[in-house]
Every structure is written in structure tokens, then in C-alpha cells.
Amino acid sequence: MVELKYIYATRASEGTIKADPAQEAVLPELERIRQDLAAPPPKRGLFGRAPRPAPVKGLYLWGGVGRGKSYLMDLFVTHVSVPKRRVHFHAFMQEIHAGMTEARKRGVDDALAPVADKLVQEVRLLAFDEMQITDITDAMIVGRLFERLFDAGVAVVTTSNRHPDELYKDGLNRALFLPFIEMIKDRLTVWELASPTDYRQDRLEGAQVYFHPADAAARAAVDDLWHDMTHTPRARARATEAQQKMQQRGVGLPGEDGLVLKVKGREVRLARFRNGVARVSFWDLCGVPLGPADYLAVADAVRVLILEDVPRLGISNFNEAKRFVTLVDALYEAGTRLVVTAADAPERLYLEGTGAFEFERTASRLREMQSEGWGADG
Missing domain, CATH: 3.40.50.300 (P-loop containing nucleotide triphosphate hydrolases)
Structure with a gap:
């Protein structure tokens, strides 16, 4: 041995x-x-x-x-x-x-x-x-x-x-x-374990954490980040289309941990969770009726959130957009690191319709959360 x-x-x-x-x-x-x-x-x-x-x-x-x-x-x-x-x-x-x-x-x-x-x-x-x-x-x-x-x-x-x-x-x-x-x-x-080095922070230090458009290249880059932070084998990191649909239903991949948070009688499902890192789709967290308490629980439970496939936002998905704003606020206040794949740059995600003006603050926070050293003390 x-x-x-x-x-x-x-x-x-x-x-x-x-x-x-x-x-x-x-x-x-x-x-x-x-x-x-x-x-x-x-x-x-x-x-x-x-x-x-x-x-x-x-x-x-x-x-x-x-x-x-x-x-x-x-x-x-x-x-x-x-x-x-x-x-x-x-x-x-x-x-x-x-x-x-x-x-x-x-x-x-x-x-x-x-x-x-x-x-x-x-x-x-x-x-x-x-x-x-x-x-x-x-x-x-x-x-x-x-x-x-x-x-x-x-x-x-x-x-x-x-x-x-x-x-x-x-x-x-x-x-x-x-x-x-x-x-x-x-x-x-x-x-x-009194190491002076925060390896999880180091893995993201200087790395790209906001990817657009949310295409195959963005997914591959996020796969690599997920692998590096969770030590998940690369062969498992890249989910098939069928597995991605499983994840959107709150089902994790075989051999990987998921996490279900209980908040005031509700369940918040993080399909993929390991070593303090969660990986979910936009629809996992913003396409279901969740509120501030749920997003605060997520921010408290994870150190890094990988949020994939954020669409363009507007009147057609107004409720989802409001939840996204609330989620970003919760993560920002908690100092939780955020990795995003999205349809466009933060400033171009929400261009018109009710809430577009207010979204400018969220776009600013998304930019700030990309900056080097952000969240190092969170």
C-alpha cells in the first residue's frame, strides 16, 4: 500500500x-x-x-x-x-x-x-x-x-x-x-490547516470569470474551472446534452454531489456541488419562484457559484430577470465568487423594457465581481 x-x-x-x-x-x-x-x-x-x-x-x-x-x-x-x-x-x-x-x-x-x-x-x-x-x-x-x-x-x-x-x-x-x-x-x-495560501481564490485570480456568448468555447472554459476547483475528472466535467437536461431538473451527474438547501419549507436545489463550489444553470435558480432568503442561503452555503446560460433579459422574462438581480445582490454582499456564461456582456443583457434602467446597477456589480482580487476577503 x-x-x-x-x-x-x-x-x-x-x-x-x-x-x-x-x-x-x-x-x-x-x-x-x-x-x-x-x-x-x-x-x-x-x-x-x-x-x-x-x-x-x-x-x-x-x-x-x-x-x-x-x-x-x-x-x-x-x-x-x-x-x-x-x-x-x-x-x-x-x-x-x-x-x-x-x-x-x-x-x-x-x-x-x-x-x-x-x-x-x-x-x-x-x-x-x-x-x-x-x-x-x-x-x-x-x-x-x-x-x-x-x-x-x-x-x-x-x-x-x-x-x-x-x-x-x-x-x-x-x-x-x-x-x-x-x-x-x-x-x-x-x-x-494553517496554510497561508487560499488556493481556491488563486485559481480564479486573474482568470476570466464572465464568458459571452454562452457557446461551446465558454462551456469548455467553465469545465476547466470546475475541474480545477473541485478535482472532478475532466471526462466527467464535460456534461453531455442529456446530462445537462438532467442538471436543469436538479439532478446531479453520477458520482458527483448535489446539495439541497431547506429554506422556510422550500427546497433550493444545486445539482452539482463539490468542495464549496456549485454549478447550476440560470434556470435552476432564476427560473423557479425563489426569493431573497433563498439566495442568501445559497450565498452562505457556497464559496464559488458557476451560473451558466444567462439569457438576454427583458419583458418576456421579467420575473426571471428580477430574481437574477436579487441573486447577484446576495452574492455580492456575501463576497461569493461568481463565474458566469451569458448571452452578452453585462451592459447588454437588459437593454429595454421595465427594469432596464435599474439593471445598470446589477451590470456594474457584475463588472466589479470580475475584477482581480474581488472577494479575496469574503
């Missing part, structure tokens, strides 16, 4: 990645977890009962955005041979809630128990991207859930932008959440 540090070094020597001392320092810790997971299972006990797997201390990897946390986790997960799952933490918690709802419909008293038991049966490793607790319901569930996972020998590796002590900071009834924080610090190695 080739150690992760050698795989990393090979990729660096080939120019696939840029070697980073802060990232290299984490590799032995990931290798330890990998080796522990690969150890032979304990022998069966009396009466042939299968014992629980030996507990493996996982990792809580935290640090600023774009430092390579998700890349390191993907490198690790790819080279682990036990049953595993890698999932965005927000999407994972939505699945837990859905499973609990189904259990309640069956009359189960402890709705969390069957959901946790199913996870324990399916995986030995759970890898979470971007752990963040902002919801009181999640805060009340997550402690019990993780305790069951840890007791069953499921290893956890997670990334986060925050130190565990900062999770659910200032949240409602936070005192009830504090035991979970202590559990995290006890059961996982807490490691700060």
Missing part, C-alpha cells in the same frame, strides 16, 4: 498540485487513520458473535477557506478500502432528518435509532465536508448520532472552517450542544 505522502509527492512532482508544507504536515495523520482502518478485524467472540470494530480516532481538519482541506480528504478517501462515504455535512444532516421522518411514520419511538443503525451497517468511514451547525434541530440531534457512530466503531474525518469551540457559536440553547464539542475533541484529532 503506497503511503499518502508518496502519492502527494508524485502529484506535486507532476505539476498536478502545488506542494504545500501545511498540507504535507497533515498526511501522516491521515495515513495513521488509513492504516488503522486497514487493520484486520478482531476475532469472533463466544458463540461466533462478530465483535465491534476497534475504534479508530478520526480527524477534525479545520482552517480558512481554499486551503486544501477538501482536497486532502478526497485524497485520503480515495485510497481507503473499507466501506466508506464522503458527503457534504449539510446534505448528510438533511438525509438524517428525512430518515427520522420516515421512522416516525412507522411509529418508531426513537426515530434516530434506525437511521444510525443503518449507517453503522453500511460504512466503516464517514467523511464529511464543511461541518457547520447553524440549526437548533441539528444541534440537538448530532450529539446522539455521533455517539452511536463512535461507539459502533465508525471512523469520522471531517473538514470545517471553524475550530470545534466555534461550532454553533451564539446558537439557541448552546449549553446543550457543548457536550458534543467535548466529544469531538476527545474522539477526533483536531488539526488546523
